Amino acid sequence: MRKHSVSWGVGIVLALWAGQAMSASQEPIQPIEPVVIKEPEKVELGKMLFFDPRLSRSGAISCNSCHNLAMGGSDNLKASIGHQWQMGGINSPTVLNSSMNIAQFWDGRAKDLREQAGGPIANPAEMASSHEVAVQVLNSIPGYRSEFKRVFGKDGITIDEVTSALAAFEETLVTPNSRFDKWLKGDKNALTVRELAGYQLFKNSGCVACHNGAAVGGNSFQKMGLVSPYVTDNKAEGRAGVTGQDADRFNFKVPTLRNVALTYPYFHDGEAATLTQAVDVMGRLQLGRTFTDEENGQIVAFLKTLTGDQPVIQYPVLPPSEDDTPRPEPFVK
């Protein structure tokens, strides 16, 4: 049974890849285009919320704590640190280019950024607040009341408005102009010979079956350990936790490889500390191929060309709390 499903899986990879290759002269990866900001005031409000630790029970944890925009939109930790120094269950993915994801979270349980944004605020292991309290905090702050009114055109703040503003901000966090994108757009000097060799290997060995499109991933769920099983102590079940189907066990959303040089450590359990390790594991477990050190180095060199322009963030100044703003509870369980 195991053997059967394995060869079937590899068949899919090859079929997928052949489909990519056949779809004309086009590369399997497309450049990221700069974002066009349509609602600047909503984006600005979303940025304030993204940086505001008062959305957490402790008053100390903001979205940016775990998706640090100074560090590729991640925390560079194996597992995130949540309320009261709790160890998170899974590695924090980057928020950069997350608007391109087919769905949000490793298992895709949130359909989009709006649905996702409500999760961490009320997650007891992350920000440990509740939607009611978070909204009460914001409603008590005149600076926020006027800002929400300006953006949404009515009095009284709701959680839907909070998640909508957060999503609008996150949609602006795209990273165009990587050296690889410059190459895709015709600047043949943008990559070195070694980086280009890495890209050819990335295509020819079959990585592009799963890591393709503008985000170089993010657009499908795939088995981790397709050719040989992935061994981990991490309890995450992947997509099976959402669909209840045993066949979806260990299916994870394929992570984007954009800015992957910045978003270490790797995999849902954060077990691969370096790109060299991650590429080695991917080669063996997903493709049944052991790369030589030279081949691995070429692929890593290519992956490093996927770092784009990071969003330029002017640190927001947040309106102060009022006398009746619920107080933070950093040391209350």
Ligand code: HEC
């Ligand atoms: C304590 C750390 C922590 C905080 C605080 C936090 N996150 Fe996350 N975030 C994570 C982790 C861990 C995941 C992955 C969880 C999973 O897949 O089950 C995640 C997933 C996401 C994703 C999905 C990305 C993807 O590729 O699937 C987005 C978007 C996101 N967070 C945005 C936010 C926003 C917005 C906030 C603030 C409201 C926030 N996060 C607060 C740790 C955190």
Ligand code: HEC
């Ligand atoms: C069958 C689909 C598939 C193929 C083929 C594949 N990958 Fe992956 N890749 C995934 C999945 C799924 C994950 C997430 C696994 C996890 O976290 O458990 C992943 C994760 C990664 C990561 C870590 C990213 C992060 O942020 O954690 C890197 C780097 C990577 N792949 C590179 C490659 C390279 C290089 C190749 C070719 C040698 C390749 N992949 C082939 C599906 C695939």
